Amino acid sequence: DAKTTQPPSMDCAEGRAANLPCNHSTISGNEYVYWYRQIHSQGPQYIIHGLKNNETNEMASLIITEDRKSSTLILPHATLRDTAVYYCIVRGGADGLTFGKGTHLIIQP
Amino acid sequence: EAGVAQSPRYKIIEKRQSVAFWCNPISGHATLYWYQQILGQGPKLLIQFQNNGVVDDSQLPKDRFSAERLKGVDSTLKIQPAKLEDSAVYLCASKDGYTGELFFGEGSRLTVL
Numbered sequence: 001d002a003k004t005t006q007p008p009s010m011d012c013a014e015g016r017a018a019n020l021p022c023n024h025s026t027i028s029g030n031e032y033v034y035w036y037r038q039i040h041s042q043g044p045q046y047i048i049h050g051l052k053n054n055e056t057n058e059m060a061s062l063i064i065t066e067d068r069k070s071s072t073l074i075l076p077h078a079t080l081r082d083t084a085v086y087y088c089i090v091r092g093g094a095d096g097l098t099f100g101k102g103t104h105l106i107i108q109p
Numbered sequence: 110e111a112g113v114a115q116s117p118r119y120k121i122i123e124k125r126q127s128v129a130f131w132c133n134p135i136s137g138h139a140t141l142y143w144y145q146q147i148l149g150q151g152p153k154l155l156i157q158f159q160n161n162g163v164v165d166d167s168q169l170p171k172d173r174f175s176a177e178r179l180k181g182v183d184s185t186l187k188i189q190p191a192k193l194e195d196s197a198v199y200l201c202a203s204k205d206g207y208t209g210e211l212f213f214g215e216g217s218r219l220t221v222l
Contacts, residue, residue, distance in 0.1 A: 036211075043113070043200050043213030044152065087151060096142055096165070097211055099151030 003027065003090040009104040018075040020103050022088030025069045031092040033064060035073045037084040038102070044087065047073065083107045111135065113214035115201050121220045127189035130217045134182070134203030140164075142211070143176055143186050144200040152200055158184060191221045 005023040012018040024033060032051050036044040048055055048062045050071070055062045061074040075082055087102040114133040122128050134141050139160050144152035155174065157165040160181040169176065173192070178184040188195055198216040205212070 041215070043202070043215050044211075045213070046210045085151075096154050096157055097152075098154070099144075101149075101151050 003098070004088045004100055006086075006088050006100065006103045008101065009106065011106050011108055012075075012078050014080060014107050014109050015077055018078040018082065018105060018107070020073040020075075020086050020088075020105060021070065022073070023070045024088070024090045027068050027090050028092065031090050033062065033068075033071050034089040034091050034097065035060070035062065036087045036089065036097070036099075037082075038087070039081075039084045044097075044099075047086075049091075078105075078107045080107050080109060113201055113203055113212050115199075115214035115217050117217055118215065119218050119220075121222065122191055123222050124193055125190040127187065128191060128219060129188075130186045130199050130201075130219075132184045132186070132201030132214060134184070134201070135205075135212055137206075138203035138212075139181070139206055140204035141178060141184050142202040142204070143184070144202065144213075146198045146200055146216070148197070155186070188219075191219075193221050195219060196221045 032049050034049040035047040038044045048060050050062045050064050064071045083106055085102040085104050087099050089097050116131050141158045143155045145155050146152040155169045156176045158178045161178050176186045198218045200213050200216045202211045202213045
């Protein structure tokens with residue numbers, strides 16, 4: 001079973017920042033938070049991951065709370081192509097990925 | 110860099126028939142996964158290979174599903190006989206051994222009538 005809780009859907013206006021929340025209150029000390037997204041009819045795509053500190057790459061930023069029980073994925077300037085299902089996944093070491101239902105993010109023009 | 114290749118992209122069969130899906134992972138990736146994604150749900154792991162050995166097949170319905178990765182590169186997933194509830198997208202993924210990142214193919218969509 002997935003160890004994370006995400007809202008089923010969210011809307012965001014094009015050009016604005018999209019903030020996607022994720023709860024993972026039972027995360028263990030050696031488990032990472034991963035984010036993947038799945039655009040319609042494609043396979044999931046890696047976005048970002050982190051352990052304790054906030055992380056940023058060319059796609060997004062990941063903010064993890066100090067107690068590590070929740071995190072937020074931020075897409076700074078959402079475009080229509082960011083419409084997808086976003087999965088927050090807690091993963092330890094060499095484990096595979098256990099997906100929940102994710103958040104369906106819809107970017108409105 | 111070439112991505113994970115899967116074929117066929119689409120397959121329609123009748124129940125009780127058999128079907129096979131093929132996956133070619135990214136070159137050099139030792140770990141390969143098969144996932145099943147039913148409409149409206151997240152992907153569910155079916156089987157994980159490390160080179161040509163099975164690491165985890167606990168969620169593979171072994172009475173009808175089988176998978177192999179004989180030479181530690183390409184892999185095939187077979188369903189025989191298919192049931193209506195096997196209608197899904199079958200995703201193959203391979204893992205970068207250095208970063209741990211999983212790369213997914215576009216999937217094979219199976220419809221069982």
